[in-house]
Amino acid sequence: MTTDAAVAREWLESWTDVPGLEGLVVKNMNQPYRPAARAWTKIRRRDTTEAIIGAITGTLTRPQLLILGRHDETGRLRTVGRTVALRPDAARQVAEHLAAAGPGHPWEGVRFAAAWGSRDVLDAVLVRPELVAEISADRAVDRGGAFRHPLRFKRLRHDVEARDVAGFGQGPATAVG
Template sequence: MAIRDAGDQPAAGIYGLSIETEPMEAKLAKALPSGEGWQYEPKWDGFRCIAFRSDSSVDLRAKSGKPLGRYFPEVVALLADLPTPNFVIDGELVIEVEGKLSFDALQMRLHPAESRVRKLSRETPSRFIAFDMLVDTDGMPILDKELAYRRARLEDFRERIEADPAYLTVSPATKNLREADAWLSRSGGDTDGVVCKRIDEPYRPGERAMMKVKRLRTADCVVGGFRYERDSELVGSLLLGLYNDDGLLDHVGFTSAIADIEKPELTARLESLKGGPGFTGKAPGGPSRWTTDRSSDWKPLRPELVVEVKFDQITGCRFRHGTKLLRWRPDKKPSQCDFRQIGL
């Protein structure tokens, strides 16, 4: 069987659905919504992915719209071998290492060498956790159908294909608030919160039409600039930005939680991006009041890097305190980092 994956030219679309369809996203909420009409699901710690299958053609797309097939050949092969030739499903790519999901293992897949990717795919195979269906097995787009209908078709799909659940499964879901609250209280390992969806709503590509509740408040931010450490040629802090409603990148804070061992390589990476526009909205001023251990000027960058940071409070559309750098997000498009994800 000839399999087309993300290394080939993308198709214009499948079943009238663009191959670059953006996934429906969630906005951050402080608490789980209660009342009738809600479905709750674990928020998995992986790479968001929409998987397209049409006859022998398979395509995996990241949240950013970038192709993922060449980095996850085992998933491409798995989907190509399923007995049903038509479907589009939305879900999460995860990798389990020593019994726990590993985001680092996912990031290691984003490697230019095909031989390296193939080796990792054998040693640490990934799993696709599906949680929505956009095109059913009859090749009919069902985005305009309510979630209850799409979920039923997804579960029917999973029962009929008889795939190994170690590699393809459907995410648990519940309408019971108490059970969802228990998931939230246990999050922090394989999951980092709970996603809340209206069962009577259609699928809304590119919109923050769902809610997500986390134990920790986090945000994905664009690295719009950086400062050197005082009297040093190494990076001291990253300057963080979010896009406002006008499409301008506003400075919202900083993170200086960078391990010393990582600074030389990170400095070289940042310096290769110097000369960009930096912050096109609200820009940083001089040294922050929290610390003076860096130079007063900052270096603008091309807005290409995204990091996830932990924060506590927001005042005046800025992080009130310094943030903790949790991880880099090469799977996320910078333009997706806006104030809506933190409820502003």
């Protein structure tokens, strides 16, 4: 426990390199834990990384969310997460480069959960899995290698090809470029 912001910042940067540690909890010094109460604040470390856009919600001209993937060790495109709603400027940027998926998309017949652990399904539109998105992600990754919390779209990475994106299950890693 510390009251020194510099020490807390150092902990956030160094301790979250350990698998399973997502961030810090901020609370008053004498504040006890209360089950089912949201009295404490969790600060998660966020890093940037890349993922392949494999599907969207909305339309090709007005995408709302991006459904992202990475290739596993066999080369199969696996879902790693989805973004929060795109800002209008980001949606326009992405729409300019989207193309409808042809037959043989690796996610044909796949249903995407609306939220982690949810039974609700997203109405997804498959796209050609060629565009690479730079995303911001926290450190929470499930055992299957997917991000547990929604991702934040940062920009398209025209300088990175889909085949060069980090492999499935590698979690967040600081982006280069």
